[in-house]
Amino acid sequence: MEERKLMRGNEVIAEAAIRAGCQCYFAYPITPQAELLEHMAKNMPRLGRTFVQAESELGAINMVYGAAAAGVRAMTSSSSPGISLKQEGISYIAGANLPAVIVNMMRGGPGLGDIAPAQGDYFQATKGGGHGDYHMIVLAPSTVPEAGELTMLAFDLADKYRTPVMILADGMLGQMMEPVALPDPIDPASLPKKEWALTGAKGRDPNIILSFDLDPEVLKRMNLELQRKYHDIEQNELRYEEYQTDDADIVIAAYGTVARIAKTVVRMARADGIKLGLFRPITLWPFPYDKLRTVADRVDTILTVEMSAGQMWEDVRLAVAERAHTPFYGEMGGVVTTPNKILSEVKKYAG
Amino acid sequence: MPVNTENMIKVFGRPKSMTDVRSTYCPGCHHGILTRIIAQTIDELGIADRTVTIAPVGCAVFAYLWYKCDAVQASHGRASAVATGIKRANPKLIVLSYQGDGDFASIGTAESIHAANRGENITVIFVNNQVYGMTGGEMAPTTLIGQRTTTTPAGRDPGYFGYPIRFSELIATLDAPVYVTRQALYDTRRIMDAEKAIKKAFTYQVEGKGYSLVEVLSTCPTNWHMSPVDANRHVTEVVTKAFPLGDMVDRG
Ligand SMILES: Cc1ncc(C[n+]2csc(CCOP(=O)(O)OP(=O)(O)O)c2C)c(N)n1
Numbered sequence: 001m002e003e004r005k006l007m008r009g010n011e012v013i014a015e016a017a018i019r020a021g022c023q024c025y026f027a028y029p030i031t032p033q034a035e036l037l038e039h040m041a042k043n044m045p046r047l048g049r050t051f052v053q054a055e056s057e058l059g060a061i062n063m064v065y066g067a068a069a070a071g072v073r074a075m076t077s078s079s080s081p082g083i084s085l086k087q088e089g090i091s092y093i094a095g096a097n098l099p100a101v102i103v104n105m106m107r108g109g110p111g112l113g114d115i116a117p118a119q120g121d122y123f124q125a126t127k128g129g130g131h132g133d134y135h136m137i138v139l140a141p142s143t144v145p146e147a148g149e150l151t152m153l154a155f156d157l158a159d160k161y162r163t164p165v166m167i168l169a170d171g172m173l174g175q176m177m178e179p180v181a182l183p184d185p186i187d188p189a190s191l192p193k194k195e196w197a198l199t200g201a202k203g204r205d206p207n208i209i210l211s212f213d214l215d216p217e218v219l220k221r222m223n224l225e226l227q228r229k230y231h232d233i234e235q236n237e238l239r240y241e242e243y244q245t246d247d248a249d250i251v252i253a254a255y256g257t258v259a260r261i262a263k264t265v266v267r268m269a270r271a272d273g274i275k276l277g278l279f280r281p282i283t284l285w286p287f288p289y290d291k292l293r294t295v296a297d298r299v300d301t302i303l304t305v306e307m308s309a310g311q312m313w314e315d316v317r318l319a320v321a322e323r324a325h326t327p328f329y330g331e332m333g334g335v336v337t338t339p340n341k342i343l344s345e346v347k348k349y350a351g
Numbered sequence: 352m353p354v355n356t357e358n359m360i361k362v363f364g365r366p367k368s369m370t371d372v373r374s375t376y377c378p379g380c381h382h383g384i385l386t387r388i389i390a391q392t393i394d395e396l397g398i399a400d401r402t403v404t405i406a407p408v409g410c411a412v413f414a415y416l417w418y419k420c421d422a423v424q425a426s427h428g429r430a431s432a433v434a435t436g437i438k439r440a441n442p443k444l445i446v447l448s449y450q451g452d453g454d455f456a457s458i459g460t461a462e463s464i465h466a467a468n469r470g471e472n473i474t475v476i477f478v479n480n481q482v483y484g485m486t487g488g489e490m491a492p493t494t495l496i497g498q499r500t501t502t503t504p505a506g507r508d509p510g511y512f513g514y515p516i517r518f519s520e521l522i523a524t525l526d527a528p529v530y531v532t533r534q535a536l537y538d539t540r541r542i543m544d545a546e547k548a549i550k551k552a553f554t555y556q557v558e559g560k561g562y563s564l565v566e567v568l569s570t571c572p573t574n575w576h577m578s579p580v581d582a583n584r585h586v587t588e589v590v591t592k593a594f595p596l597g598d599m600v601d602r603g
Contacts, residue, residue, distance in 0.1 A: 056461055063439070066423070066432065069423045089429070
């Protein structure tokens with residue numbers, strides 16, 4: 001561990017990727033994640049690693065597909081419209097069982113939207129996004145140091161399960177500066193060998209990487225394998241944080257930037273005598289349904305707060321299954337909610 | 352009468368790096384000849400144990416089956432970007448991006464041009480059969496003026512559908528590519544020329560010289576609704592007028 005340094009979210013993600021042994025980074029510029037690209041442009045070549053500014057997000061995700069197939073740790077980053085362009089590639093990466101890390105610094109949408117922080121890509125990230133029956137692990141940091149930790153974790157999970165992993169954050173987290181102490185870099189050469197990778201068929205049978213088979217029975221088996229993998233991930237990789245939920249009457253369900261604001265609201269509400277808690281999913285897929293359900297059994301109300309029209313809200317309602325009230329409060333279009341606004345929502349349901 | 356093979360010597364056979372998997376191409380299609388030429392080249396250069404083939408979306412989607420080499424299948428049009436990723440990840444690999452004309456010159460236009468413009472040290476083989484073979488013979492960007500396809504039933508009207516695109520010529524205007532050429536396979540002489548061109552393209556890659564593009568004119572008897580012989584003649588007499596053969600760039 002190094003000394004703590006004041007760093008921007010985007011830089012922390014880039015630096016954490018480098019320390020996780022990311023050998024190849026490909027991206028196309030878009031606000032609000034430009035600093036990520038710039039950090040990689042400056043540092044990857046210096047380390048003898050690959051930075052390519054791609055011709056488009058389609059180019060970038062397919063370069064990631066190639067680099068991942070060649071067996072190295074690879075990453076791309078973008079923001080909402082660019083992530084939409086990457087969806088076909090992500091589906092191929094999932095289908096071909098390749099490890100890759102994709103960062104989405106969400107901004108207001110739909111369409112060109114704006115460049116302000118938003119959470120409108122939850123459905124896209126957690127429910128597929130591209131075509132076919134696949135999932136990717138979705139990690140949602142709510143602080144700058146956590147963005148670094150989850151980026152390093154993303155590479156490990158991607159390799160462990162041979163699956164795409166997304167860091168889902170927003171422009172606010174990307175721009176925000178906080179003191180961070182990043183772990184020491186790992187040596188890419190020390191990582192476990194990928195026997196399946198395209199390294200040249202020397203002294204072995206060829207390795208072939210595919211996401212297709214024209215025989216429906218074979219493709220069904222490939223799909224069943226994927227589903228088994230997703231089941232393992234659901235069993236082993238759920239991550240969430242509970243904050244002052246033990247004695248709570250009301251619990252806010254929120255992730256990312258909103259969860260961070262909601263923590264302040266918990267303290268404000270408790271000063272006003274309202275027993276408020278926070279449930280923060282860290283993995284958005286897999287979603288911690290069971291954990292949230294046990295919270296729902298103890299409280300009257302679970303208020304979902306998002307910077308969207310209510311996307312995670314659907315998962316919250318699935319989890320709660322009418323064991324508690326499940327109201328929703330959201331902002332859209334890049335409008336960032338404030339502690340006072342959330343507190344006045346909370347007060348509607350208190351007492 | 353049983354043949355006595357005892358005193359025979361083998362003078363011709365399948366290249367070592369070529370598998371014996373049965374071809375998926377139609378009779379009279381030139382993909383088969385091209386596949387053999389590539390395998391022969393891989394043998395001659397001794398690069399089978401470090402070659403990676405990228406199979407496109409199109410009739411060549413099974414291209415990973417033909418060589419005893421590592422391979423990956425790419426999404427439609429993105430093979431040159433995938434090639435970029437592989438080569439940048441491991442420059443020791445010899446990367447072959449094998450693409451059809453719809454793949455390379457329509458849906459993959461941006462990836463194709465920019466991989467060339469970055470001078471990626473890869474070899475692209477671009478098969479121009481003037482149709483979308485795999486999906487049933489629709490118009491390709493290379494479809495000739497007046498040519499009937501399932502989506503130009505009255506023939507390609509350039510005022511409405513645009514002109515056949517000479518994509519290799521476009522690539523040849525760039526500064527980075529080391530070798531850009533158009534070849535055909537309609538007779539022995541052309542096949543021998545194509546062999547030389549493909550060997551040169553791979554050799555440049557082995558030598559680290561940079562990007563090479565070998566466009567190869569192919570028949571598509573099935574979707575042209577011609578016999579293999581007529582299709583061959585059509586390439587000789589008609590297609591080569593729209594797509595002249597020869598080297599456009601050789602900076603090796
Ligand atoms: C994104 C996407 N769009 C369309 C298709 C359908 N498709 C499959 S093959 C093909 C045409 C390929 O034509 P070409 O590249 O000329 O190769 P050929 O089949 O002639 O060998 C198309 C449009 C697809 N698989 N993916």
